[in-house]
Amino acid sequence: MRMWLYRSALGLLFLCMPWSFCTAADLLVVVSNVPVENYRDVDIAADYYGVGTEIVHVNTASDIQHALYRMRDPNLAGVIIHADALPKFSEPRVRAALRRGAAAIPLLVTGVTAKTDAAILQSWSRGALRQCTAPEQVQPGSLLLGNTRSLLHELAGLKIPVTNPPACVFVRADDSHSEIVAAYASGDSPAFVRIATGPQELFFATDLGKPDLANLNSAAEFFRSFSPLIASMVFVRYAAGESGWHAPAHYANLTIDDVWLTQPYGHLDFQSLLEEMEKHNFHATLAFIPWNFDRSEQDAIAIIREHPHRYSISIHGNNHDHTEFFRDTDDGRSTPLTDEELAARLKQAVARMEQFRMRTSISYDRFMIFPHERFPSATLRFMKRFNYVGMANENLVPIDRQQPADDAFFLHSPTTFFENFPGVRRYSAEEAAVPEYLVAIAAFLEHPLLFYAHHAYFARGANVFNATVDFINHIDPEVNWTGLGNMAQHLYKMRRRADHDFDLWTRTADFRLRNNSGREQTYYVSKDENFADPIRQVTANGQPITYSRQANRLTLILKVPPGQEQHVRIEYGNDLNLTATDVSKPNLRINALRRISDFRDLVLSRSMLGDTVVALYYGKLNVSDFPLYRVLLVCVVAGAGLLLAASYAYRHVHRKRKTARSVPTSQ
Known part of the structure; x- marks a missing residue:
């Protein structure tokens, strides 16, 4: 026992030094003799929301006493007990340990199967649940989610696919005061329920299978396989609240690739699309090929320039010439261009876009959309050096790298797995309709919702994207439709600390932070940083500020007055000289x-x-x-x-x- 406490204290000290970036809330996870993979979903959810976990194995009376002692910790956000451990506890003693004055912290009982003792289930649920029986339908179907937005957020009222049927479904009492959070196949087969008895909230979840995120091959496969995580993700997010990682706002965007400013551009009529955007409230970014910098026409310029809240411009390669950043070899493989060639093309892209800006008086975002969705990893290294703010692709794995065998790769968007540069996942609006469950799960995870198309998509009319827009605006009425540059400046998450200040985890080197509270807030900012390039300066609203280098993180402290905004930029040293860069087109x-x-x-x-x-x-x-x-x-x-x-x-x-x-x- 003493050795366990010593190791826990030593680990906590190690985590907190030398930068105060410790978790603001913790979860206590109580298990019996179950393999670690049986609560892997809890680890994934806790890591995603930045909540610390303490695993307590209860095999002896001393273990049980320790678990009850830890349940009284005022810093706990919630407790999770695996169903196999329930018989070891007195239900009234657990309830007493969870009380916090007139309130109580929530409890999730997970891993319920048909073998879970019905009497124990009835006792812990205060009679709301009679038993858990094998489902009648044994083929993969779907989970019908409840309607409580405060719990399910964008998932409320929708269906998500399940890869395996639940181990059992709950049989509720006739006068049950339980709330169905998720039901298998139909509303009569609950697999995840919430029960409120006074101030105490109890959640019960059946075994929905084991997550295997590291072996998935695509984002679409990840979203189809999300169901084993649903109970843990919903519970941890709910229990942690502001003390867990959360995005201050949500963002969405439609990007139209390849177009330049001529009205109309093929099937894309800028004026007609503008009218649809005004009626349905969305935003379109034009992925602009820099080669076109000197050929914009006045009719299109006027529409784009006069409506920056509906139209924006981002960078789409440089020449868009099929071998933009790599060469195809005779054996069918692709090899990156030399570093010198890659750097020259990325410099020229920015220089041409600066010429575009001066000729049209239309600003652009230094945000990259790769032509043909293919790029080598070195392009990310140079984009970071030349202070690009981010990139978006359907596939975020460079052609010369392997997909990481990591649970977090598909769970997070953006990611910085490659060259420490932020990449955001996007989805084609052109082929089949993007499944509603995919959009809703991505929104629940607070991913930016990015879609893309080409001019031919609008052959069916300027209103072709309206159904997708209306669905997103319905499940998330506060979503911000905006340009990719503004979206990139808000790719961070926050969590409230025990001292009531905030931790802030940014993925980008250029971000904007607004304090909407009525008092000054202190933000402890951390950015994953490989320090591959020298940092020229870090500024807040144009004024240099100090920062610290902590292993593979850049850290700084921001104090933001009430109602004010800080624009923070981490600028990297480079040899980019826009006036000396050739923008001509001799090829x-x-x-x-x-x-x-x-x-x-x-x-x-x-x-x-x-x-x-x-x-x-x-x-x-x-x-x-x-x-x-x-x-x-x-x-x-x-x-x-x-x-x-x-x-x-x-x-x-x-x-x-x-x-x-x-x-x-x-x-």
């Missing part, structure tokens, strides 16, 4: 490709036949084997040849007729 292949892309988007889109040709190309051909510029170049050359042949034939026939008319008729 004939790239220039031809961009013109042919214009022909595809602006000419072929005018007819159904043209749209069909483009759709056939992208839907049926192997784009890597038959790049569009080659296909269209062949078509253009062949078309030009046919025109020349037709012209020659016409002139030849016309000459023969003219000659025939000029020959005198014989007498």
Whole structure:
């Protein structure tokens, strides 16, 4: 016992030094003889919300006494008891230990199965639950979630898929005062319930399977496999409240790739889309290819410039030339360009966008959308060096790296797994409709909701995205539709500390923090930092401030007066010289490709036949084997040849007729 206390104190001291970034709330997890994977979901949830956990194994009377003693800790946010440990405790003694004056901290009983003793279940639930029986439906189905927004937030009232049926479903008493949080297959088969008896809130959850996040291959697979986490994520978020990591606001965005400023751009009519954005309340970012910096047209410029709350501009590669940041080798692999080439292209992209800004008076965000969703890891290193604020991609794994075998990779968005640079996941709006459960789970996890499309998406009308917008605005009425730069400046989470100040964990080097309270707030800021590049300076509202280097973290303290905002920038040293960077376009292949892309988007889109040709190309051909510029170049050359042949034939026939008319008729 003394050795356990000594180790706990030593571990706490180690965690808190030299920077005060300890958890503001803790969970007590009580288990019996169960494998660690049986409460892996609790570890994942506690880590996600920044809540400390203490695991207590109860095998002896001394263990039970220690668990009851720890339940009285005033810093506890909640207690989780595995169902196998329930028989070891007196239910009244546990309730007494959880009381905090007139209130009580919540308790979750997890891992309930059909083998859980019915009498114990009835006693602990105060008669609300009779037993837990095997479900009638044994095929994977769905969980129907309850309607309590304060508990389920964006998930309230929706269905999410389940990969495995629950171990059992609860049978409630006829006069049960329990609330169904989640039910399997139908509302009559509860798998997760809440029971309020006076000030005490009790949660009961059946065994919904074991999470295996580290072996998933895609974000879509992660969201389909979320159900084993639902009880622990909901309970930990609810119990921790402000003392757990939470986003101060939520953000959403629609990005339209490849467009430049001409009205209309293919099927995208800027004015018509603006009218839909005003009616349905959303925001569109144009992923702008820097090569187009000098060819914007006034009609489109005026619409974008006069409506910054609806339109914004971000960077989309540099030339968008299929081999933007890598080369394809003969064996079918892709290799990154040299560091010198990568740096030059990323510098040129910024220099061209600065020219765009000066020519149009439209600001842009130094936020990257990679062409074709492919990029090597070194691009992230250079973007960080050149003070890009972030990037978004459907796939966040560089072409030269492997997906991390880490629970947190899909659970978090943004991530900084690669080169310590923030990457945010986005989802295609073009193919099939994005499942509502995916959007809702991402919103519940407080991920930015980023969607993307191309101009052809709007062939069905400027209102094609409205249904997705309306759903998001329904499940999260306070969501902020905004540009990618503004979104990136709010990619941080906060939690209230025991001293009532805040910890702040930022993913980006450029962030804005507003204190909406009525008193000055102190924020203890931490950023994961590899210090690969020298830090030129750290400023708050333009004024230099001090910071500390703590292992692989940059830390600083901000005091923000009530009602005021601090704009913090961590600037890295680099050799970016915008005035000395060449923005010219001498490459004939790239220039031809961009013109042919214009022909595809602006000419072929005018007819159904043209749209069909483009759709056939992208839907049926192997784009890597038959790049569009080659296909269209062949078509253009062949078309030009046919025109020349037709012209020659016409002139030849016309000459023969003219000659025939000029020959005198014989007498």
